[in-house]
Amino acid sequence: xxxxxxxxxxxxxxxxxxxxxxGLFIDGEFVDGHGAPFRTISPxxxxxxxxxxxxxxxxxxxxxxxxxxxxxxxxxxxxGADRGKYLxxxxxxxxxxxxxxxxxxxxxxxxxxxxxxxVDVPLVAAWFFYYxxxxxxxxxxxxxxxxxxxxxxxQVIPWNFPLLMLAWKIAPALAAGNTVVLKPxxxxxxxxxxxxxxxxxxxxxxxxxxxxxxxxxTGRRLVNHPDVDKVAFTGSTAVGREIxxxxxxxxxxxxxxxxxxxxxxxxxxxxxxxxxxGVVNGIFFNQGHVCCAGSRLLVQESVHDEVVDRLKARLxxxxxxxxxxxxTDIGAINSAEQLARIRELSDVGEAEGAxxxxxxxxxxxxxxxxxxxxxxGVSTSSRIAREEIFGPVLSVLTFRTPDEAIxxxxxxxxxxxxxxxxxxxxxxxxxxxxxxAGVVWANTFNRFDPASPFGGYKESGYGREGGRQGLAAYLAxxxxxxxxxxxxxxxxxxxxDALPTPEDAKAGRAAKSRSVSSRTESSTRKGSAR
Amino acid sequence: MSIDLARTVxxxxxxxxxxxxxxLGLPGVDAVGLEQRAAAxxxxxxxxxxxxxxxDTIVSLIDLTTLEGADTPGKVRSLAAKAVLPDPxxxxxxxxAAVCVYGDMVPYAVEALGAAHAGAGGSINVAAVATAFPxxxxxxxxxxxxxxxxxxxxxxxxDMVIDRGAFLSGRYSxxxxxxxxxxxxxxxxxxxxxxxxVILETGELSTYDNVRRASWLAILAGAxxxxxxxxxxxxxxxxxVTLLMLEVVRDWHRLTGELVGVKPAGGIRxxxxxxxxxxxxxxxxxxxxxxxxLFRFGASxxxxxxxxxxxxxxxxxxxxxxxxxxx
Numbered sequence: 001x002x003x004x005x006x007x008x009x010x011x012x013x014x015x016x017x018x019x020x021x022x023g024l025f026i027d028g029e030f031v032d033g034h035g036a037p038f039r040t041i042s043p044x045x046x047x048x049x050x051x052x053x054x055x056x057x058x059x060x061x062x063x064x065x066x067x068x069x070x071x072x073x074x075x076x077x078x079x080g081a082d083r084g085k086y087l088x089x090x091x092x093x094x095x096x097x098x099x100x101x102x103x104x105x106x107x108x109x110x111x112x113x114x115x116x117x118x119v120d121v122p123l124v125a126a127w128f129f130y131y132x133x134x135x136x137x138x139x140x141x142x143x144x145x146x147x148x149x150x151x152x153x154x155q156v157i158p159w160n161f162p163l164l165m166l167a168w169k170i171a172p173a174l175a176a177g178n179t180v181v182l183k184p185x186x187x188x189x190x191x192x193x194x195x196x197x198x199x200x201x202x203x204x205x206x207x208x209x210x211x212x213x214x215x216x217x218t219g220r221r222l223v224n225h226p227d228v229d230k231v232a233f234t235g236s237t238a239v240g241r242e243i244x245x246x247x248x249x250x251x252x253x254x255x256x257x258x259x260x261x262x263x264x265x266x267x268x269x270x271x272x273x274x275x276x277x278g279v280v281n282g283i284f285f286n287q288g289h290v291c292c293a294g295s296r297l298l299v300q301e302s303v304h305d306e307v308v309d310r311l312k313a314r315l316x317x318x319x320x321x322x323x324x325x326x327x328t329d330i331g332a333i334n335s336a337e338q339l340a341r342i343r344e345l346s347d348v349g350e351a352e353g354a355x356x357x358x359x360x361x362x363x364x365x366x367x368x369x370x371x372x373x374x375x376x377g378v379s380t381s382s383r384i385a386r387e388e389i390f391g392p393v394l395s396v397l398t399f400r401t402p403d404e405a406i407x408x409x410x411x412x413x414x415x416x417x418x419x420x421x422x423x424x425x426x427x428x429x430x431x432x433x434x435x436x437a438g439v440v441w442a443n444t445f446n447r448f449d450p451a452s453p454f455g456g457y458k459e460s461g462y463g464r465e466g467g468r469q470g471l472a473a474y475l476a477x478x479x480x481x482x483x484x485x486x487x488x489x490x491x492x493x494x495x496x497d498a499l500p501t502p503e504d505a506k507a508g509r510a511a512k513s514r515s516v517s518s519r520t521e522s523s524t525r526k527g528s529a530r
Numbered sequence: 531m532s533i534d535l536a537r538t539v540x541x542x543x544x545x546x547x548x549x550x551x552x553x554l555g556l557p558g559v560d561a562v563g564l565e566q567r568a569a570a571x572x573x574x575x576x577x578x579x580x581x582x583x584x585x586d587t588i589v590s591l592i593d594l595t596t597l598e599g600a601d602t603p604g605k606v607r608s609l610a611a612k613a614v615l616p617d618p619x620x621x622x623x624x625x626x627a628a629v630c631v632y633g634d635m636v637p638y639a640v641e642a643l644g645a646a647h648a649g650a651g652g653s654i655n656v657a658a659v660a661t662a663f664p665x666x667x668x669x670x671x672x673x674x675x676x677x678x679x680x681x682x683x684x685x686x687x688x689d690m691v692i693d694r695g696a697f698l699s700g701r702y703s704x705x706x707x708x709x710x711x712x713x714x715x716x717x718x719x720x721x722x723x724x725x726x727x728v729i730l731e732t733g734e735l736s737t738y739d740n741v742r743r744a745s746w747l748a749i750l751a752g753a754x755x756x757x758x759x760x761x762x763x764x765x766x767x768x769x770x771v772t773l774l775m776l777e778v779v780r781d782w783h784r785l786t787g788e789l790v791g792v793k794p795a796g797g798i799r800x801x802x803x804x805x806x807x808x809x810x811x812x813x814x815x816x817x818x819x820x821x822x823x824l825f826r827f828g829a830s831x832x833x834x835x836x837x838x839x840x841x842x843x844x845x846x847x848x849x850x851x852x853x854x855x856x857x
Contacts, residue, residue, distance in 0.1 A: 003583060003820055004812050009575035114573055273777050274563030317813050326575035423558040443560045 006319075009326040011113045015100045021051035022189070024059055024213060025196035027066035028206025033059050035214060040189055043110035044323050044332040044367040052189050055212035060181070060221040063210040067152040067179040068227055070207030075179050076149060080136030087132030087175060089202040094125040097198065101191055105163055106323040108190035110332030110368070111286050113324050123448055124167040130450035131171035134471055138176065141468055143477040149177030150253055150474055151229035156219040156243075157192075158235045159185035159334050160289040160390075166192055168465050169232050170209060171450075176474035178230065179208045183222050185235075186215040187335050220246075228252060230474060234291070237388075237414075237459050255463025255473045257291065257455055259388040260416030262437065263409035264294030264445060267402075268303045270421035274443065276310045279394070282419060282445035284318065284372050287331055288392040289338075291460075292417035294445050296378075296385055298405050301398045308376055308396060315359040315372045322364075330361075330392060333368040342370050342391030349375045349384035354395070380408060388414070402427065406434045415457025419445045438464070532752040533710065535786060539750060546703040553702055553746055559738035559774060568770040574809045581805070585840050586624050588804045589616055592833055593657055593793065593826045595630040596857075597664075597761065603638040606631055608857050610642035613654050617837045617854065620844070626833065627822035628655035628687060632663070633680035640684040648686050657687035657727070661712055664731075664760035666691035670708060677715040680724075687725040688716050689828075691760060694734045697744055705744075709751035727755035727793055727826075732771045733763040741771055745778040755791035761828060766796025769806060776814040779824075783815075792819070795828025801839040804832055 021037070023030040035054025042049055055063065075083070094101065101124070102116040111120070139145050153173045157165035162184055173180045184192035192211050199209045212218055216239070223231050223243050233243050234257040247254060264282050266275050282294030299307045323331035333339040350356050354375040363369045370392055378385050378395040385395050399405040409418055418437040420428050432440040438456045441447060448454070448466075455464040463473050533544070542548035576584050594613045596605060609629055617623040625646065629639050639656045646652035658680035662668035668676075677688055690712045696704040709728055716724040728748040732741050748756050756775055759766040772794040779790045792811070798804055804827060811819045819825050834854045842848050 002817055003580070003587065003808065004817050005580075006574065006576060007578045007580040009577045118573065270557070271560035271563065272557040273774075274560040274567070277563055277567050326573070423560075443563060444566075 006327045008322075010322065011099075011103055011106075011117075011324045011326055013103055013107070013324065016103055016107070018050055018104075018190075021053075022193045022213070023053045024055050024063065025193065025199070025209070025211040026059070026063045027070075027210065028200065030196070033213070035059070035218070038186060038215070040108055040187065042107050042367075043187075043334050044364070046366050049108060049190060052193075052213045054214040055183075055218045055221075057221050060212055060218060060225060063181045063212050064152060064154070064222070064225045064227050066207035067181050067210050070205055071149075071151055071179040074205045075174075075208050076177055078177075080138060080177075083174060083177060084132045084135035086202055086204050087128050087135060087171065090198060090204070091125050091128035091132060093198045093201055094121065094128060097194075098122070098125070101163060101194060103324065104194055105191050106331065109159065109162055109188050110323050110334050111289075112328040112331045113326055114328065115286060115331075120161055120164045123450075124163050127164075127167040127171045127450045131175035131471070134172075134468075135175040138471070138475065141471050141475060143472060143475055144479070146478045147176075147475040148478055150476060151178060152227060153178045153180045153230040153232060153474065154222045154225060154228035155180055155182040155232045156223065156235065157182065157184055158291075159188040160286060160291070162188040163191040163195065165234050166195060168234070168470075172465070172470045173230075173232070173474050174208065176471055178474050179210075181210040181212060181222055181228070183212050183214065183219045186213070189213045223247065226250075230254070232463075232473070233257070237461075240461055253473070253476075255455070255465065256461035257463070257465060258416075258459060258461040259414055260291045260293065260456065260460050261296060261386065261388055261412045261414045262292055262294045262417040262419065263296045263298050263412075263435075264419035265399075265405045265409060265421065265431065266297065266299045266303070266307055267405075267420075267422040267424075267427065268300040269423045270303075271423055271443065272303075272306070272310070275421040276307070276314050278419065278421060278443070278445045279307075279311060280314055280318075283394045284315075284330060284392050285446050287333055287370070289334060289390055290446065291388075292439060292446065292454075293390075294417070294419050295389060295393070295395060296409075296412075297394055297396045298399050298408055299396060300405075301400050304396075304398050308374070311374060312357060312359075315374070318359060318361070318372055320361045320363070320369065320371065330372060333370050333391065336368055338390065339368040339370060342389055342393060345384055345387060345389045346373060346375075346393055349378070349382065349393075349395070352382045352384070354378045354382060354384065380411060386412065402431060406431060410434075410436050413459040416455075416460035417441065532713075535788070536750040536752075539785065544703070544706070546701070549702045549706055549747070549750075550700070552750075553743040556742055556746060559742055561738055564738055564774060565770045568773045568810065571773070571810045571813060572769060572806045574806070576805050576809065582843055584805045584808050585801060585836050585843070587808060587820055588801065588827065588836050589626060589833065590624040591820070591822055591825055591827050592626040593628045593630040593795070593828045594626045594833060595761070595795075595828055595830045597630070597632060597659060601632060601635055603635070605857070606635045606638045607642040610639055612833070612855060612857055614643065614646040616833060617840065619853075620840070623837070623840065625654055627826055628657045630657040630659065630689065630828060633658045633660055633676060633683065633685070636680050636683035636685045649684060655686040656684060657689055658683075658685035659689045659760075661690040663689070663691055663729075664762040666693050667695075670711060673708070674711060674715045677712050681716055681718060685724055687727060688712070689727045689729055689757060691729045691731060692744065692748065694731055697735070697740070697747075702743075702747060706747055706751045709748055709753065713752040725754040726752065727757045727791075728753040729757045729760055729795075731760055731763055732758045732767075733765045738770070738774055741774055742778060745775050749778065749782050749790050753790060755793050755826070757793040757795055757828065759794075759796040759828075761796030764797075767794030767798055767828075769810060772807060773810050773814060776811060776819070779819075780815045789824060791824040791826065793826040793828055798827055798829050799831050799835060801832075801836045804836065
């Protein structure tokens with residue numbers, strides 16, 4: 001045994017007090033769903049964690065009605081300061097129960113405890129604290145005085161950051177005065193249900209937050225429910241397209257945060273050791289289950305060999321294994337289905353002639369695992385350079401000039417994020433200006449902050465989450481009328497005011513110029529985005 | 531010989547111009563990224579059997595140090611006794627790597643170590659600080675005499691300081707030449723040499739870029755060890771600085787196959803801190819570096835905290851400061 005064979009240091013599961021089965025959280029109470037229940041398992045061991053209800057059409061309708069009632073009767077009548085109080089309370093409860101939430105997240109999702117403990121859960125609290133502060137300052141969002149909430153938000157989130165994505169969705173929605181029905185992913189519903197307990201603990205009025213569990217069908221019903229005013233979705237581009245199609249013409253507002261195939265550009269003057277760390281963090285953080293992952297490494301030809309050698313050496317020190325061990329760097333792949341996709345695309349990469357290298361590590365007998373893998377000599381036309389793998393697989397491509405780097409980085413249907421590594425400030429800014437990506441990180445990667453807007457170009461979706469822009473996605477200016485289609489609840493006082501006016505067109509233009517300014521802000525922020 | 535290697539690596543005759551070109555051509559260091567990496571390494575959780583092993587390793591890597599104007603032969607004898615038998619209640623406790631003293635205290639240290647001294651068949655070295663430690667503000671003649679004097683008195687290792695003034699004003703060859711000269715002064719009559727540790731005093735170099743440049747300069751000039759600090763300037767050793775220096779020795783080894791050691795000194799007082807350094811060494815340069823020939827802690831109070839932790843692991847409960855000897 002050597003020193004580097006660290007003795008197991010498992011985080012205790014004793015802090016978890018899970019129930020054998022969970023219902024849906026509707027109108028402030030846990031209730032049984034009417035669909036066939038399903039089991040949520042730990043991807044590291046394939047053991048069942050709990051049985052989860054499935055919401056059928058009727059349950060989704062109950063949840064939306066509860067949200068509508070809570071909106072009409074309570075939440076829309078509260079002052080911003082009072083809404084803020086509830087959000088602050090949630091944030092503090094998240095901090096109080098941080099360890100429990102981290103253990104539950106790692107258990108259900110498979111991500112290493114060091115990430116759920118040091119990244120996911122602290123960011124969740126930060127998101128609620130940040131938007132709690134906004135709740136009584138909506139006049140300053142940029143939509144003019146007294147902007148209005150939209151009403152009921154239907155939100156569907158993915159399995160890669162289950163609780164963090166919940167926070168990204170719920171915090172701004174509630175701060176802006178909306179009520180929500182949220183559907184977590186079917187492989188990772190656990191922390192959303194623990195969050196429902198926190199909502200009860202915080203005394204949030206019944207119906208303001210509703211959680212419905214189930215698979216794609218439940219999400220489809222939620223998104224298509226006629227009484228939902230706003231749809232927010234994070235997930236795959238295919239499903240995003242389907243949502244956009246299904247809500248077209250309904251007047252529902254929508255934000256979509258979809259896939260990505262980010263380029264991480266390493267210039268020859270990069271701070272080499274930190275660039276290696278950044279590339280590793282960019283693609284192997286959360287097993288590469290990150291929509292903004294730096295899955296394409298664009299490295300300047302003159303330093304290619306050195307960078308690849310160093311990367312391999314560094315990857316050899318990563319520890320794959322039990323997500324609950326505090327020394328684990330690479331956890332389990334979230335599901336058998338996802339593992340199959342990663343394997344399939346990796347095989348394609350090999351068949352297309354790229355040179356495959358995987359870190360040597362012992363793969364546990366049970367559970368879903370994939371060793372950190374690099375493909376060298378990947379061409380831009382290769383499928384592994386174009387399709388989102390959503391796993392711990394890095395494609396290495398080279399470039400010779402900054403122009404070539406920019407062209408290759410932009411040559412993707414996606415545009416969520418990008419990274420630049422150079423010691424030269426002027427190059428950093430010049431390149432960032434020409435990258436078509438919603439977030440550009442410079443000399444860092446995968447850093448998140450609630451004050452910084454996040455979102456994509458092209459097939460990576462539209463709308464921004466985070467910051468002032470993320471709040472605007474849940475608001476309409478006082479004189480704009482958002483709901484075009486008449487609807488039964490239109491008689492409610494909150495929505496019975498204005499008719500469509502020429503102001504609508506103006507608001508549309510304002511929204512456009514806003515997204516431009518958000519882009520500028522995010523590119524000036526990047527140096528300090530940490 | 532070492533100069534030949536330096537010439538090969540620099541790729542030119544060693545001049546102010548070529549050395550300058552070389553150190554300024556080194557890749558930059560991103561401070562945020564470096565500190566982030568150090569912080570990540572510091573979250574490793576070293577428990578149970580790994581902790582036991584780590585604590586023993588730490589003891590065996592300590593340069594037990596006293597560098598006070600008030601030092602006396604009695605104080606040094608007492609330090610030497612502690613070096614030989616760190617924990618009188620536990621004969622299984624390893625000995626420290628070296629005792630580190632001022633040059634005039636070397637004879638007392640050698641005498642007090644007796645059979646435990648490396649020169650007498652034991653394993654404990656005597657290290658002497660030299661070259662007008664800690665400021666280094668003396669003429670080269672004085673610095674060389676200081677060094678030769680300590681070597682003649684029986685020092686196995688010399689901890690020299692670089693001329694930070696010359697380094698900061700960009701006179702790299704001056705710094706380089708001085709290290710080469712001190713290395714020469716480490717030579718004994720019989721042809722062997724005292725090991726040379728080169729103190730960069732990173733607290734005065736101010737930027738990580740400077741630390742990387744000074745590390746390379748010292749290694750090119752023949753340092754056996756690069757050491758962070760004198761312990762007289764704040765900040766002394768930090769985890770990011772040590773990480774950076776470990777990256778340099780790792781790169782040097784990849785480039786030349788030669789092994790150079792790293793010694794963080796000053797400010798490392800708790801076992802918990804020291805374990806973080808071990809993790810950083812093992813995960814950066816490699817486990818091979820966890821050896822007294824390649825890694826040392828320059829510390830005085832660290833040893834007692836490690837002994838308390840060892841006692842706790844053995845007995846299951848914490849004792850207290852009165853259960854370890856003060857020096």
